[in-house]
Amino acid sequence: MGNLLKSELFKLRKDRSLWTLIIILTASAIFYPALIFFDNGADSATVNELFTNTGLGGNNYVVKLVPCILAGFFISSEYSVGTMKSIVASGNSRVRSYFAKLITFSIGAIIISVVFPIIIMAASMIFFGNNDLPTLDYFVQTMGLTILYAAAFASIMSLFSIIFTDSGKTIGFLIIFFLLFDSIFYLLSQEFALIKTIFNYSVFKLFLDINKVHLSNSAFLKLLLVPIITWIVFGMAGSLIFRKKEIK
Amino acid sequence: MNEYVLKTNQLSKKYKQQLALNKVNLSIQKGAIYGFIGQNGAGKSTLIRIVSGLAFPTGGTVELFGKTTEDDLVEARKRIGTMIEGPALYPQMTAAENLEAHRLLKGIPGKDCVGKLLALVGLQDTGKKKAKNFSLGMKQRLGLAVALLGDPEFLILDEPINGLDPMGVVEIRELLKKLNREYGITILISSHILSELHLLATHYGIIHKGELLEQVTAQELNDKCQQFLHIKVDNPNKAATVIETDLSTTDFEVMPDGVIKLFTYVDVPGKVSSILMKQGLIIEQFMPMGEDLEGYFMTRIGGVNRG
Numbered sequence: 001m002g003n004l005l006k007s008e009l010f011k012l013r014k015d016r017s018l019w020t021l022i023i024i025l026t027a028s029a030i031f032y033p034a035l036i037f038f039d040n041g042a043d044s045a046t047v048n049e050l051f052t053n054t055g056l057g058g059n060n061y062v063v064k065l066v067p068c069i070l071a072g073f074f075i076s077s078e079y080s081v082g083t084m085k086s087i088v089a090s091g092n093s094r095v096r097s098y099f100a101k102l103i104t105f106s107i108g109a110i111i112i113s114v115v116f117p118i119i120i121m122a123a124s125m126i127f128f129g130n131n132d133l134p135t136l137d138y139f140v141q142t143m144g145l146t147i148l149y150a151a152a153f154a155s156i157m158s159l160f161s162i163i164f165t166d167s168g169k170t171i172g173f174l175i176i177f178f179l180l181f182d183s184i185f186y187l188l189s190q191e192f193a194l195i196k197t198i199f200n201y202s203v204f205k206l207f208l209d210i211n212k213v214h215l216s217n218s219a220f221l222k223l224l225l226v227p228i229i230t231w232i233v234f235g236m237a238g239s240l241i242f243r244k245k246e247i248k
Numbered sequence: 249m250n251e252y253v254l255k256t257n258q259l260s261k262k263y264k265q266q267l268a269l270n271k272v273n274l275s276i277q278k279g280a281i282y283g284f285i286g287q288n289g290a291g292k293s294t295l296i297r298i299v300s301g302l303a304f305p306t307g308g309t310v311e312l313f314g315k316t317t318e319d320d321l322v323e324a325r326k327r328i329g330t331m332i333e334g335p336a337l338y339p340q341m342t343a344a345e346n347l348e349a350h351r352l353l354k355g356i357p358g359k360d361c362v363g364k365l366l367a368l369v370g371l372q373d374t375g376k377k378k379a380k381n382f383s384l385g386m387k388q389r390l391g392l393a394v395a396l397l398g399d400p401e402f403l404i405l406d407e408p409i410n411g412l413d414p415m416g417v418v419e420i421r422e423l424l425k426k427l428n429r430e431y432g433i434t435i436l437i438s439s440h441i442l443s444e445l446h447l448l449a450t451h452y453g454i455i456h457k458g459e460l461l462e463q464v465t466a467q468e469l470n471d472k473c474q475q476f477l478h479i480k481v482d483n484p485n486k487a488a489t490v491i492e493t494d495l496s497t498t499d500f501e502v503m504p505d506g507v508i509k510l511f512t513y514v515d516v517p518g519k520v521s522s523i524l525m526k527q528g529l530i531i532e533q534f535m536p537m538g539e540d541l542e543g544y545f546m547t548r549i550g551g552v553n554r555g
Contacts, residue, residue: 003355010349016340082336086394089300090353091326093319247302 004092004100012104017073021066021112029055029119037127046132050124055117056142056211062116063150063207067109068174071157072167074105079165079248088247098162098239105161106154106231113150114143138213145210145223152203152227153178155234162242203230251278253313253402253434254299260307261294261458268294270458271308276436276451281428283449284438285545291458292438293333296406299436300330313401326354329400331408335391339380343371343390346379347397354398365393370419384411392420396427403427403435409444417441421448446541456549473539474547477510477517480533481524484508490527495520507533 012018032054036045078084087097125133134142157174164170182204189199199205206226209215215223254276261269269291276282286292297303299310301322309316312324337346347362366372369389374382379390388411395403403424409417421444427433439445445452452469454461464472481487484506491500491510500510513520514536521534539547 003352007349007352010352011338014338014341014345014349081339082332082334083338084336085300085302085330085332086336086350087353088302089325089328089330089332090350091322091324091328092353093322246304247297 001096001100004096005103008100008104009107012074012108015070015074015108017070018108018111021069022115025062025066025112025115026119029116030123033120033124033127042128045124045128047121047124047128047130048132048134050128051117051121051134051139052211055120056146059113059116059146060207063109063113063146064153064178065175066112067105067150067154068157068171068178070108070112071105071154071161071174072171074108075101075158075161076164076170077167080167084247094243095239098242099235101162102155102158102235102238105158106151109154109157110147110150113146117143117146141215142210145227148224148227149203149207149210152230152234153207155231155238156203159234159238159241162238162245165248201226203227252276252311253278253280254436255311256295256299256308257311258308259295259298259305259310261291261298261303262306267458269298269305272455272458272460274453274460274463276434278434279428279432280451281424281435281437281449283445283452284436284455285442285445285452285541286438286455287549290455292455293406294458295455296330296332296404296436296438300328300332300404301325302332326398327400328402328404329395329397330404331391331395332404332406334407334410335387336394337379337387337390340378342376342378343374343382343393346390347393350394350397356398361397365396368396368423369393385413385416388412389416389420392423399431401433403433403437405435405437407439408437409439409441417444424448442542442545443540452541454545454548461548469541469544473541473544474511475514475536475538477508477514477520478533478535478537479508479510479520479524479531480506481508482530482532486527487524487529490524490529491520494523494527 033045033050036050078087088094121134121139160174160177161170164173185195185199185202185204189196201222203226206223209219209223252275254274256272256274259269259272259274260267272291272295274295284292284296294303298305299312310321312321313327315321315324338349341349343366344362347365348359351359351362363372366374369392371386371390371393374386379387382390388408392405392408395405409420412420424435424437425448428435437445437448450466451463452466453463479487484502487508488500488502491508492498495513497510497512499512500508502508510520517534517536521531524531
């Protein structure tokens with residue numbers, strides 16, 4: 001497993017799509033507070049506001065949509081360039097190969113998911129000073145939960161990426177899936193009690209709660225456990241699919 | 249006793265209604281260079297993909313280094329190197345980075361092997377050039393270097409000389425011979441370039457429509473390569489009629505250039521020539537010849553009745 005992880009991490013470091021996405025997100029996170037500062041002045045916003053409303057609020061889309069691009073290039077493209085054949089024929093079990101891929105992709109998705117809020121906070125501190133910062137507890141809580149939910153979504157993305165054998169199809173499908181699935185899931189939950197229960201305990205619903213300042217212990221536990229269970233369940237499902245998949 | 253690197257037992261593969269492999273019993277001895285011959289869609293790649301773990305059989309078993317269970321086969325694949333249906337490369341990486349990614353994947357300690365393999369396949373000077381900018385021949389050579397990582401005991405190469413220039417073909421042939429001779433690496437190689445395979449292989453397997461028609465050694469093949477009389481006359485149509493009626497045989501072929509290949513009466517050429525001349529035919533060329541690998545292959549897949 002160690003050699004598989006080393007190989008996947010090496011490939012992730014060399015993945016141009018990851019670096020391109022990080023650069024775009026970093027640039028956006030720097031330019032947004034800069035524009036506010038130059039347009040409206042130093043008193044027009046606070047670090048806390050920018051971190052909570054823009055950094056975390058805007059990051060809802062980043063966490064669910066931007067890693068879809070990485071999934072296409074990092075996972076599905078292994079089929080199209082033929083390297084999936086080397087991975088499968090390398091003498092490592094397919095389940096381990098899949099989990100090495102999933103763990104590494106999750107790391108990539110996590111990096112993408114924390115870049116925007118962290119950089120926007122840092123840039124805001126430069127432009128608007130150190131007044132009205134978010135508390136350390138709140139920062140750690142939201143970033144920690146962002147990491148967990150990014151990994152959970154990565155697990156779902158990984159499952160679909162291993163099914164499709166073309167990066168374009170994967171990216172297109174995943175973006176449409178993550179754009180529409182919330183709404184469809186929500187509408188169905190209004191009609192069927194079982195689906196409502198599933199929706200309420202799904203990462204799609206709970207992800208919207210990670211910005212809340214005050215959380216009860218049970219709510220916090222739910223926010224912690226659901227993404228972990230999601231990662232494991234979708235990881236196992238993906239590994240089973242990959243185990244049975246014929247590599248063309 | 250012969251030691252086998254690979255054996256398949258009644259190996260079958262069915263895709264929906266199409267039988268891609270039909271009860272194939274193939275065996276490759278340790279130290280052999282096994283030339284695997286067949287038309288497109290004959291089942292070569294399907295068999296190679298099953299042995300490499302990319303596809304699953306619908307019947308029969310694979311025995312790799314004597315291992316047959318699923319877990320043991322996965323472990324046994326650490327001892328093989330593969331290049332299947334083209335080189336598997338990361339286009340955005342350099343040659344050295346491609347080898348490094350595969351070195352890590354296979355868990356090979358030390359980076360020394362990367363430089364050595366690049367030198368072995370003649371890509372040591374490619375520097376920062378990315379694999380996507382390589383010529384097809386360079387990609388093939390890099391694919392071969394990837395397959396050689398970890399000093400495999402068994403190399404599986406599917407069309408390794410595709411796209412190589414004549415010099416490259418000779419280099420790869422000599423390299424494979426060297427690997428086989430000096431390091432004892434067993435090689436399974438499929439190629440459409442049969443003349444090239446003829447210069448390399450020590451054993452052959454001929455597959456057609458999913459069935460393994462024959463396995464022969466190079467020596468047996470040379471013995472078997474069918475002899476025929478090469479006849480060129482002024483009127484091939486008339487000659488064909490004469491052969492059918494006067495020699496009572498249909499075991500001949502009329503080639504597009506008018507040459508007749510007569511597969512019987514090889515030991516009595518005088519009888520043939522005298523009958524042709526009696527019928528007023530002018531003989532321009534008349535000599536006994538033997539088939540090459542290509543001719544033998546065509547004979548085997550086409551059946552024996554040419555008439």
